[in-house]
Amino acid sequence: MCPHIERSDSRVGALSVRRRTTGTIAVVSALGMTAVLGGCGGSGSSDVTLRLVAADYGDSSANGSQKYWDTLAEEYESKHPGVKVEVSVYSWNDVDRKVKEMVDAGHAPDMAQIGAYADYAAAGKLYPASELLSIRTQADVLSQLSDAGEWKHTQYGIPFAASTRVLFYNKTLFAKAGITPPTTWDQLAADAKALEGRGVKYPYALPLGPEEAQAETMQWLLSGGSGYTDDVGTYTLDSAQNVETFTWLKDELVGKGLTGPVAPGKLNRADAFAAFADGQVGMLNGHPTLIQQAGKKGVKFGMVPMPGPTGKARASMGVADWMMGFRQNGHAEQIGDFLDFVYARKNVLDFSRRYGLLPVTSSASNAMAASDKPADKALRPFLEQLATSELYPVGKTSWASVSAAVKQNIGQAVAANGSPSGVLSRLQSTATAADSSDVG
Incomplete structure (x- = not known):
């Protein structure tokens, strides 16, 4: 059989044209067979x-x-x-x-x-x-x-x-605290408070350190109903919704001691994952690799969608x-x-x-x-x-510099003397400047 031929009994009458700079064309015939016109040689x-x-x-x-x-x-x-x-x-x-x-x-x-x-x-x-x-x-x-x-x-x-993010929670710690997985921000804060009361080291791990702060940030921005950009791709880091999101994080989680002994701006994702695998974290946002990492350590965990202010978040972060x-x-x-x-x-x-x-x-x-x-x-x-x-807005050539700025600065937004609006405004200025030279 010609190496370019494949059979598909279910695709009768389909037509597929392979676009190439060399002009080679592939056709799916009425019998569902794909063949490269001009002989089997094609790329070979x-x-x-x-x-x-x-x-x-x-x-x-x-x-x-x-x-x-x-x-x-x-x-x-x-x-x-x-x-x-x-x-x-x-x-x-x-x-x-x-x-x-x-x-x-x-x-x-x-x-x-x-x-x-x-x-x-x-x-x-x-x-x-x-x-x-x-x-x-x-x-x-x-x-x-x-x-x-x-x-x-x-x-x-x-x-x-590809991967997405979901909220991981430690089933053993949740059972000891008598709580259920959160579906709103208020429930997340209440769960974190209950976990803190049971001596959990990181009730909610908030890794805003320079390793991957742009990921945790984006998940929370989406959770709050906004994001890095609007529907037409313009940066909106300092939107009212984003300021509200980080103000809530600062006041209701970080300020109340519910994010653990390491300041979020110094907590890296890898360290947060390792702590979860060691049974020291009640909740955190995670991607699929955490399944194996926690499973190897015998941690019993569950996964639920990231909560929003009043229910399920508008969207999850994809990578x-x-x-x-x-x-x-x-x-x-x-x-x-x-x-x-x-x-x-x-x-x-x-x-x-x-x-x-x-x-x-x-x-x-x-x-x-x-x-x-x-x-x-x-x-x-x-x-x-x-x-x-x-x-992420990866189609913008400015994203690399904006991401780097978020990694280095976003942790300050939830620090004790930090200003969410001030930090986000400065990041917005950085993004606007970078975007002005973005030929995309």
């Missing part, structure tokens, strides 16, 4: 080496991402003898810098799977997703994630992995990492064909299950939602949040 008609730089999602050498990519590349190469895929995997501490150094030196990889795409899109260095992915693959990617991959209304960033194709080497056709393989349901599910992350395609998400596997069931609370989640 000449010797091509694709170079991919990717981030490491593993927590040890045993489950590092290099093994995942090597296996995937080997499988792809076995069906495409004219294409070789070389993958270099770096830690999250290094991968974005490595790609930047390669691009700055004039040696861009063909593909990069990293944390941000907007700067490269603005510099004209990336292929639009429409020039890489088949229409079938494009349609399968979750729309709210694809939308976040747009710069100037064109998608350049292809979501690769996505990005795949992108660079123009420099001119391998649009081969890049696109490989990415269609990467985003096949089987491969998306395999990656998501391996690293406890959420699938970025509808087909894989539906399969996970319907699965009875324990690991898939554990991810359902996060999966249920994904459809209504909101992501």
